[in-house]
Amino acid sequence: MRRDPFDNILAVLVTAGAFMPLARADVHSMPHPPPGQVATTESLQREASAAKQAAVNAIDRRAADLAGLSDRIWAYAEIALREHRSAAALADYAEQQGFRVQRGVAGLPTAFTATFGEGRPVIGVMGEYDALPGLSQQALPEKAPLVEGAAGHGCGHNLFGAASLGAAIAIKEQIAAGRLKGTVVFFGTPAEEDIGGKTYMVRDGLFRDVDAVLAWHPADETQADMTSSQAMVDLAVEFRGKAAHAAYDPWNARSAVDALELFTHGVNLMREHVRPTSRMHYTIVAGGEVPNVVAEYSKAWLWLRDWKRAEVDDLLARVRRLAEGAATMTETVATVTVQGGNWETLVNEAGARLLHSNLLWLGPAVYTEQEQAFARQVQRATGVAETGMFAGVKPLEGQQAEGGSTDVADVSWVVPTLHVSVATSPLGAPWHAWPVVASGGMSIGHKGLQRAAKVMAATMVDLYEQPEALAAVQSEFKAKKGDTVYVPYIPEGPPPLPKD
Ligand SMILES: [Zn+2]
Numbered sequence: 001m002r003r004d005p006f007d008n009i010l011a012v013l014v015t016a017g018a019f020m021p022l023a024r025a026d027v028h029s030m031p032h033p034p035p036g037q038v039a040t041t042e043s044l045q046r047e048a049s050a051a052k053q054a055a056v057n058a059i060d061r062r063a064a065d066l067a068g069l070s071d072r073i074w075a076y077a078e079i080a081l082r083e084h085r086s087a088a089a090l091a092d093y094a095e096q097q098g099f100r101v102q103r104g105v106a107g108l109p110t111a112f113t114a115t116f117g118e119g120r121p122v123i124g125v126m127g128e129y130d131a132l133p134g135l136s137q138q139a140l141p142e143k144a145p146l147v148e149g150a151a152g153h154g155c156g157h158n159l160f161g162a163a164s165l166g167a168a169i170a171i172k173e174q175i176a177a178g179r180l181k182g183t184v185v186f187f188g189t190p191a192e193e194d195i196g197g198k199t200y201m202v203r204d205g206l207f208r209d210v211d212a213v214l215a216w217h218p219a220d221e222t223q224a225d226m227t228s229s230q231a232m233v234d235l236a237v238e239f240r241g242k243a244a245h246a247a248y249d250p251w252n253a254r255s256a257v258d259a260l261e262l263f264t265h266g267v268n269l270m271r272e273h274v275r276p277t278s279r280m281h282y283t284i285v286a287g288g289e290v291p292n293v294v295a296e297y298s299k300a301w302l303w304l305r306d307w308k309r310a311e312v313d314d315l316l317a318r319v320r321r322l323a324e325g326a327a328t329m330t331e332t333v334a335t336v337t338v339q340g341g342n343w344e345t346l347v348n349e350a351g352a353r354l355l356h357s358n359l360l361w362l363g364p365a366v367y368t369e370q371e372q373a374f375a376r377q378v379q380r381a382t383g384v385a386e387t388g389m390f391a392g393v394k395p396l397e398g399q400q401a402e403g404g405s406t407d408v409a410d411v412s413w414v415v416p417t418l419h420v421s422v423a424t425s426p427l428g429a430p431w432h433a434w435p436v437v438a439s440g441g442m443s444i445g446h447k448g449l450q451r452a453a454k455v456m457a458a459t460m461v462d463l464y465e466q467p468e469a470l471a472a473v474q475s476e477f478k479a480k481k482g483d484t485v486y487v488p489y490i491p492e493g494p495p496p497l498p499k500d
Contacts, residue, residue, distance in 0.1 A: 048361065048458070049465055051179040055170040055457040056362075059450060062166060066453065067446040069093060070162035074441045077131040077151040080194030081498055083110045086129040086158075087188055090165050094186060097169050098176070106204040107494045108197050110190040113206065114165075116172040117183040121470055123171070123460050124185040124213035124415070126408065127164035128157040128192045137434040139441035141377035145434075152437040155193065156218025156424050159440055159449045163216065163422075166453035171460050180464040185210065189407070191495075195340055196407035199488045200495050202414050212351070212416045212463055212473050215408050216452040218440065219421035220428060222365070223394035224355035226347060227401040229409050230279070231309040233316050233341035233489050235302050237263060237323050238286075241332040243296040253294030254331045257287055260298035263326035263334075267302070270318065278315055279305040279403065305405060309343045339496075341489030345409040346480055349396075350472040351418030351459075356396050358458040365391040365423065365451055371444050375426035378435045384428035389444060391423070413486040416477035420455055424448030 048056075059066070073086040087103075087110040094114035095101045103112045135152030136145040146152070153159075168186035175184060187206070191197040207213065239260055244253035267280055274280070282302040288295030304315040320336050327334035367375075372388040379386045411417055424445045429435035439445050463470045 049461060051174045051465060052458050052461040054177070054179065055174055055461055056454050058170040058173045059166050059453045059457060062169065063446070063450060065093070066162045066166045066449060069165070070158045070446065070449055071441065073129050073158035073161060074153050074437075077136065077153060078129075079133055079151050080130045080191035080197075081108070081110060081495075083129050083190050086110075086161065087112060087190060090127065090129065090161050090188055094165060094168070097172060099168075099172065099186065105206060106197070106200040108190055108200055109497070110188075111197055111201060112188040114168065114186040114188070115183060116168075117175040120182055121211040121464060122183040122185060122209055123463050124187055124207065124210045125164045125168050125456055125460065126187045126189050126198070126213060126215040126411065127161035128189055129161035130157055130191055130193050132193055132432060135432070135434060135437055137437035139438055141374045141438060142381050143434050152434070153440050154432045154434070154436045156436050156440045156445065156448075157192065159218050159424055159445050159452070160216065161188070163449040163452040164214075164456065166449070167214070167456035167460065170453065170457040171464075174461065180461065182464055184460070187213070192407055195495060196342060196410065196490070197495075198407035199340065199342070199410045199490045202410050202486070203488050203490065207411055207415045210415045212418060212470060213411060214418045214420075214456045214460060215411075216420045216422055216456060217406075218424035218436070218445075218448060220423060220425050220431070221390040221394055221421065222359065222392065222423045222451070223399060223421050224352040224359060224396060225419040225421055226349060226352050226396050226399045228307060228345040228347050229342070230305040230307055230403060230405045231312045231342060231344040231409070232303050232305040232405040233312050234339045235304070235316070235319070236285070236299060236337045236339055237302060237319070238297070238299045238335045238337070239263070239327060239330070239332045240335070241294070241296050241330065244294050246292045246294050250294060255294050256298035256332055257295040259326045259330040259332040259334065260284065260287060260300060262329055263323055264300060266322035266326060267319065270322065274315065275306065275311060277306050278311065280315065280319075305403075307344055307401070312341070338489055338491060340491075342405045342407055342409045343413055343486070345406070345419070346412040346417070346477065348412070348416050348418055348473055348476055350469075350476045351416060352396060354459045354462050354469060354473075355418055355420045355455060356393070358455045358462070359393045359420070361458065362451065362454055364393070365389065365447055367391060367444070367447070371447075374442070374444065375439070378426045378429050378438065382429045382433075382435060387427050389423060390427045410486070410488060413481065413484070416473045418459060418473070420452065422448045422452040422455070
């Protein structure tokens with residue numbers, strides 16, 4: 001998912017120390033909250049429990065293993081639903097660590113769960129590992145494909161999967177040592193960039209017995225996320241007419257391309273009459289073969305987005321009418337097929353506050369001069385401000401929602417979901433682009449991986465050790481969800497797996 005740079009001025013302030021977290025000594029001297037009081041950011045900055053410190057140490061101890069896993073997945077660069085080696089690398093490692101691994105869940109050969117422990121609470125953590133087509137890139141600060149035209153990790157999901165598994169393993173060790181009680185589940189969630197593997201995993205009930213789940217995302221800055229993501233629906237619009245010679249007997253033809261043109265014209269005129277928050281984008285998938293055959297088939301592929309699913313549903317109804325209208329005008333037949341989609345994220349602010357307090361407890365990222373030089377070179381090459389890596393933590397207040405959708409959002413409607421973004425790529429450099437691949441394949445990415453694993457593990461420890469913190473997360477979830485019944489956009493039937 002894409003996360004735009006937030007605010008360069010703020011970023012500079014944070015980097016310069018204006019929002020520097022408390023030194024550890026200060027944290028240790030902070031008073032405990034009065035009994036019965038719900039934990040606050042301040043109260044959670046009290047000294048780390050033995051389990052929390054041990055969990056963070058476990059991630060440090062496995063730094064080389066986790067970086068190695070990430071680098072393997074980075075090199076495999078497998079796109080949605082083809083992440084066979086990437087999923088196996090993570091699942092095998094989890095199995096070696098003593099997790100009970102179930103592969104191929106929800107009808108997705110590259111989805112899996114890895115479970116350790118028993119009883120409640122059940123805390124989950126999600127990991128992604130799919131790459132993006134066409135973004136192959138070496139770990140260099142200039143555009144330089146590894147394999148011309150091949151896929152690359154332009155969204156940093158190689159780091160995402162490895163860090164989340166690292167957090168799960170850190171918790172597993174604490175359960176095994178008797179320092180924590182309950183169950184930890186790692187969800188290996190494929191195909192975020194295409195069909196949204198998590199929506200199928202939600203539909204199959206894999207999150208049903210989970211008390212809370214965490215996820216992170218690589219980004220160009222670090223924050224516990226207080227903002228939502230956009231709801232979206234993915235649909236195909238097809239027109240079927242009649243073919244004939246375009247000059248010899250065009251009166252026998254009914255053009256599917258005419259219908260497609262009228263349809264897209266309608267979509268574009270409608271732009272003025274939708275909310276400013278609505279986004280509609282499309283590609284032409286089929287538009288005829290040669291000019292002298294009137295096309296009998298055409299197809300457009302659209303994504304409709306807004307910040308609320310109800311608005312997206314409204315857009316979808318209007319686009320259906322546009323398709324019918326275009327078909328009527330051209331005496332063709334329109335077919336509209338919803339292929340998938342995501343709801344907007346149900347933000348859990350109590351969870352974000354826990355994550356934030358642990359980000360502060362962990363302290364800022366520390367980059368070497370070579371890493372900062374690498375980042376500035378990437379920024380120079382992409383024409384953005386040469387500020388280097390974002391090392392601090394953005395405040396919870398004043399975060400601005402950014403465009404983009406994710407299948408994490410679908411999970412957030414069935415289980416309280418805590419989400420954090422961690423810097424893995426130079427501030428402001430383009431996302432879903434070569435800089436993310438480059439920095440995700442070297443030490444800048446590895447540092448982000450470590451930080452993400454640690455902040456999630458530390459927050460998971462809080463959820464196990466502080467029943468009041470988990471209760472606050474859950475009661476906010478229940479209050480915000482209300483009586484809404486989550487129904488995924490995905491169609492009935494198995495996921496659309498690749499045929500080959
Ligand atoms: Zn992503």
